Amino acid sequence: MLMILKCKAFQISSPTLQSGLMASVTVSLNLPNFAVRFDGMSDCLLEPAGGIYMDHGSCLISSIFPSQVSRFCLKKTDLKDYALPNASWCPDMLNLYQEFLEKTKTDGWIKLPSFKSNRDHIQGLKLPSGLAVASDKSDWRIFTRCIQVEGQGYEYVIFFHPSKKKSICLFQPGPYLEGAPGFAHGGSLAAMMDETFSKTAYLAGEGLFTVSLNIRFKNLIPVGSLAVLKVDVEKIEDQKLYMSCIAQSRDQQTVYAKCSGVFLQLQLEEESFQ
Amino acid sequence: MLMILKCKAFQISSPTLQSGLMASVTVSLNLPNFAVRFDGMSDCLLEPAGGIYMDHGSCLISSIFPSQVSRFCLKKTDLKDYALPNASWCPDMLNLYQEFLEKTKTDGWIKLPSFKSNRDHIQGLKLPSGLAVASDKSDWRIFTRCIQVEGQGYEYVIFFHPSKKKSICLFQPGPYLEGAPGFAHGGSLAAMMDETFSKTAYLAGEGLFTVSLNIRFKNLIPVGSLAVLKVDVEKIEDQKLYMSCIAQSRDQQTVYAKCSGVFLQLQLEEESFQ
Numbered sequence: 001m002l003m004i005l006k007c008k009a010f011q012i013s014s015p016t017l018q019s020g021l022m023a024s025v026t027v028s029l030n031l032p033n034f035a036v037r038f039d040g041m042s043d044c045l046l047e048p049a050g051g052i053y054m055d056h057g058s059c060l061i062s063s064i065f066p067s068q069v070s071r072f073c074l075k076k077t078d079l080k081d082y083a084l085p086n087a088s089w090c091p092d093m094l095n096l097y098q099e100f101l102e103k104t105k106t107d108g109w110i111k112l113p114s115f116k117s118n119r120d121h122i123q124g125l126k127l128p129s130g131l132a133v134a135s136d137k138s139d140w141r142i143f144t145r146c147i148q149v150e151g152q153g154y155e156y157v158i159f160f161h162p163s164k165k166k167s168i169c170l171f172q173p174g175p176y177l178e179g180a181p182g183f184a185h186g187g188s189l190a191a192m193m194d195e196t197f198s199k200t201a202y203l204a205g206e207g208l209f210t211v212s213l214n215i216r217f218k219n220l221i222p223v224g225s226l227a228v229l230k231v232d233v234e235k236i237e238d239q240k241l242y243m244s245c246i247a248q249s250r251d252q253q254t255v256y257a258k259c260s261g262v263f264l265q266l267q268l269e270e271e272s273f274q
Numbered sequence: 275m276l277m278i279l280k281c282k283a284f285q286i287s288s289p290t291l292q293s294g295l296m297a298s299v300t301v302s303l304n305l306p307n308f309a310v311r312f313d314g315m316s317d318c319l320l321e322p323a324g325g326i327y328m329d330h331g332s333c334l335i336s337s338i339f340p341s342q343v344s345r346f347c348l349k350k351t352d353l354k355d356y357a358l359p360n361a362s363w364c365p366d367m368l369n370l371y372q373e374f375l376e377k378t379k380t381d382g383w384i385k386l387p388s389f390k391s392n393r394d395h396i397q398g399l400k401l402p403s404g405l406a407v408a409s410d411k412s413d414w415r416i417f418t419r420c421i422q423v424e425g426q427g428y429e430y431v432i433f434f435h436p437s438k439k440k441s442i443c444l445f446q447p448g449p450y451l452e453g454a455p456g457f458a459h460g461g462s463l464a465a466m467m468d469e470t471f472s473k474t475a476y477l478a479g480e481g482l483f484t485v486s487l488n489i490r491f492k493n494l495i496p497v498g499s500l501a502v503l504k505v506d507v508e509k510i511e512d513q514k515l516y517m518s519c520i521a522q523s524r525d526q527q528t529v530y531a532k533c534s535g536v537f538l539q540l541q542l543e544e545e546s547f548q
Contacts (some may be wrong), residue, residue: 078526118452118453119453140450143453146420175412177417178417180482180483181396186483187464191459193463208454211491214488215488217483220405232521251335262354
């Protein structure tokens with residue numbers, strides 16, 4: 001089986017075409033059944049020739065989105081989605097989850113599923129040569145789903161807005177994520193930011209690998225409380241995505257940390273068995 | 275119970291006295307039983323009036339070190355030390371562990387114990403007011419010891435050199451720390467760097483809280499292999515410790531990441547029950 005790695009440069013000058021989503025469809029993903037519709041100066045959407053279908057509740061899957069998003073939000077799967085409410089979620093987290101779930105019906109947000117391993121998220125795609133995938137007989141877990149007991153470790157859900165190229169992550173650290181007594185470890189927040197960046201970068205512009213993270217910590221997050229992470233894609237340039245993140249309390253009165261991140265774009269190809 | 279927070283500034287001009295250890299003893303820790311001995315231009319040691327005792331094997335505890343270190347390396351404790359070899363450690367990790375254990379006998383390195391929670395590491399010390407310690411009825415865990423199954427999560431041990439103000443962390447990520455299939459999540463390395471910085475900052479100069487982390491990722495760490503993190507305290511200024519870290523393969527041929535970190539100094543006081 002041949003593995004091919006392709007890197008892409010986005011060099012589109014029109015402001016309405018600077019979206020990684022647009023670029024990935026128009027420049028390289030070659031999906032002839034999609035028509036382009038411009039929706040204001042900053043948003044641009046893709047409409048399929050055959051109409052749009054939606055699936056509210058767990059994940060809005062729509063063919064208005066390019067292949068990364070529809071592949072990511074599998075319509076039918078037996079895989080467990082860890083980004084669903086459970087008894088450990090605090091009221092703030094539950095309320096905001098419901099609020100954003102409503103927005104998936106009207107405002108273009110999608111709720112991302114969260115499987116046990118990134119292997120599930122990129123099923124059927126080839127990694128670059130040199131990144132040989134180790135045997136999958138082991139019990140692999142994505143780091144931010146490493147703790148299985150509800151409420152003890154990472155509780156989080158990510159909502160993504162394709163045309164606005166932004167994400168919201170609702171994050172509730174459990175007592176296994178402790179640093180200073182009673183507060184989340186700085187490293188656990190760093191990892192949550194990296195993971196939210198990572199999913200956003202992949203879906204907004206095929207960003208796959210972290211190049212750099214710059215984090216400034218402002219306040220500690222009490223264990224068991226909600227931190228809201230807002231991620232924006234600032235620009236896509238020279239095969240890199242530049243993103244920013246602010247983590248704060250729900251009422252925005254307390255900033256926990258600010259972060260910038262750079263991710264490298266890598267276009268994964270469909271796996272073919274020859 | 276009254277809780278008092280004191281911040282310290284280190285403003286010692288002599289090059290041989292720029293050690294955080296020295297400063298913390300001579301300036302504020304007020305330990306009159308210690309005499310000062312200079313050992314070359316860059317090293318300075320403290321000798322107790324009553325001699326030195328050592329405990330090789332698990333942790334070299336010596337009264338040449340200031341109170342943070344001797345408190346950290348409890349001579350007698352029932353607490354489980356998670357920084358000891360187990361069957362999951364790869365040969366590279368075991369070999370380098372033995373190498374550094376030898377250095378604890380001759381070269382001034384100490385092996386740091388690693389307990390389940392930071393609550394155990396700062397037993398008997400008061401946190402600043404505002405950082406109320408939550409009830410300890412829960413099962414709290416320091417983030418980097420969150421996974422209990424040997425080899426599945428974080429395997430690591432930190433060696434610290436007080437007079438050189440540097441640390442070495444031997445880190446073997448398990449399959450629960452995955453990011454890209456077969457490789458450690460960038461966030462898991464970020465957290466390991468933050469934790470190694472954190473322990474170094476506390477022991478070298480009472481640094482307790484992460485102010486910032488700047489990480490540049492170079493290569494992915496294969497799950498199950500060894501990454502060696504080298505941490506240096508670059509300077510202590512304006513109540514902050516400035517540190518650097520490089521994570522690389524044992525043969526130093528592959529750099530995984532470079533990081534700089536700033537930590538805030540906070541002098542914790544003995545707890546008193548009134």
